[in-house]
Amino acid sequence: MKQIGQHAIVIGASMGGLLAARALADYYQQVTLLERDTFPARGEQRKGVPQGRHTHALLAQGRQVMEDFFPGLTRQLVEQGALLSDTLAEARRFIGGGHYCQTQTGLLGLMVSRPLLEAQIRSRVLALPNVQAIENCDVLGLTATEDRERISGVRLIRRQTGSAEEVLTADVVVDASGRGSRTPAWLESLDYAPPEEEQVRAGMGYVTRIYQRQPDHAQGAKVVMSNYSAMSFRPKGEISEADISL
Template identity: 45%
Template sequence: MTTPINQHAIVLGGSMAGLLTARILADHFQQVTIIERDQLPTDNTIRKGVPQAKHLHILLAKGDEIITGLFPGLGEELDEIGANLVNLGVDVKFHVCGEWLKEQEIDLYTRTISRAELEARVRGRVKEISKINFREQTDVLGLIGNPDGSAVTGVAIRNRRDSGIRETLSADFVVDATGRRSKAPKWLTELGYQEPEETIINATVGYATRHYHVPVDALPTWRMVAVPPEPPFKSRGGGMMIQEDGSMVVTLLGTAGDLPPLDEAGFSKFAQDAQPEIAAMIGRCQPKSPIIGYRKLENQWRHYEKMAQFPERFMVIGDAFCAFNPIYGQGMTAAALEADCLGVHLSLANGNLDGVARHTMRAIPSLIEGAWTLAAGEDLRWETTTGKANTFAVRITPWLSEKIQKAMPSCPSVAIAFAEVQNLIKPPTRFFRPDTFAQILWHSWRNKGQNRATAL
């Protein structure tokens, strides 16, 4: 690779989106700085800035493909620690419309790895890249603009250690990856811009999670079990995953305001309602953590891509751009797709950074369309959900999704199509392939009464 002509890029936030973005920027800049509020651990310790790491995290097949592709040797490293590839049709049990999907080998693989271990391994790889520096325990306070405000030229930061010293850092390019609670809308108004429009679709979702030791005689044949809620009838669902160290994480999830309790008896009862197999497995294992909750999991899309006026050399990525109800496990993979897309636009720009941020952010909606459609569209099947469908695909999802799910248990090819779309390998238009669409209509019609009765 030739020496990059651009000097310095700054990434705000050192979680999954920030780390992947820094890795991409390192191909195009002489120096990259990650600004992170937390002190970053050297291992998989869960830190304050990423509390969701305590909960079950699915790494989708597309996410695994991009992340291991960005760091040569990472896939083998993950294999060695027990986070080896699993087949999504064999090692993962998926429950839909009151039935378990039939086991079938499919050409989709991922890893059942804890969120904290994945981030630690990716961070370890990023730290090996000498041109990437970390500024830890440092808060981002805002953006610095050029005199006419047309471009971002740096950031204002405050070090938490050295008695809160404030300073400014200059950069040729700044990327915000500070997550769901990103202050970028406020930072933009301070530079004289509008805040982005926002779409929020909220099905009032909550998680409750507990970690377990799995005795040898209770070791299951599966690596993951997924039991999504079934709108509009069954608000309780859950998932179990055997992680890289052999421990099991169980996350119970409730929708439409039916949130899983955090006390022992309530947790067990909720697990039983979600799916008796989850309760039975819990009964065979020993808890190794308290029950931990997470609320406020709405779908939130800040429409930076629509802003007519936007400063050059600044962009937003990851959950800060669009965060999903995580039931379908799409956030890390969406961040990986977006970082990859930034790399493509930087390569096309050939050193001229003007327009790169704008073009990348305008390309992001097509990358996240599948994830958004599944998460937001499915949430709109609950009567109590607040917010309005913002795309045609989301508008038709409640109608189509019911048919797809009714067809999945009896039609393996529809189940494969669903897995491809959910894993962000194929776009939602995959369901309209004539052979697949015909199967969806036929099987959903044939199974209509039967599945409805089971779900009830």
């Protein structure tokens, strides 16, 4: 390990935060994840990730990055019901007014529910000897050195009766608190100029519903996608943990 610092803090222990913690663990003596929610015992939905109820698919490159970080991850997920499939060969896609060609690409993505993926990654990250997580705590803001040269840590409060505000110091703070991030406001309150923001409006809506299929539906395709929907299919009677997303 090429150590570049003593302590790194990551705000938010969802997909972004967990993967950031895994990367930082190679370079910092200690990494602390701070999460507002309680970690569910199994791969269940939680309040902080409302989009987790919608169909999620892990594309090939993302799966490969995670597999490099956590060897054997794909196999573990498949054992729990996830579907490993060639992105084009085993999917029927109708997007932008036309059907995609069904052809072998060698790009293997995973159809897996978001809570199951997160639970598996979380257990691997928290097994690292230099990573710890504090659940049930709200990060309230950042702290800075007196000369405002750098951010020195975070202010937080634990979700327990009688808790008082605490300060946790670190060499680096990573904000992985999602789209509701308060970092621009926190920086402004410390007299830093807010970072420049770029917004892309996707103009898209999402609806998710679980169907039980017959094996021959959709000519046996593992995935069917159209402009506004994506459904992962499973033969009748084989609904598993990986499908529970409603």
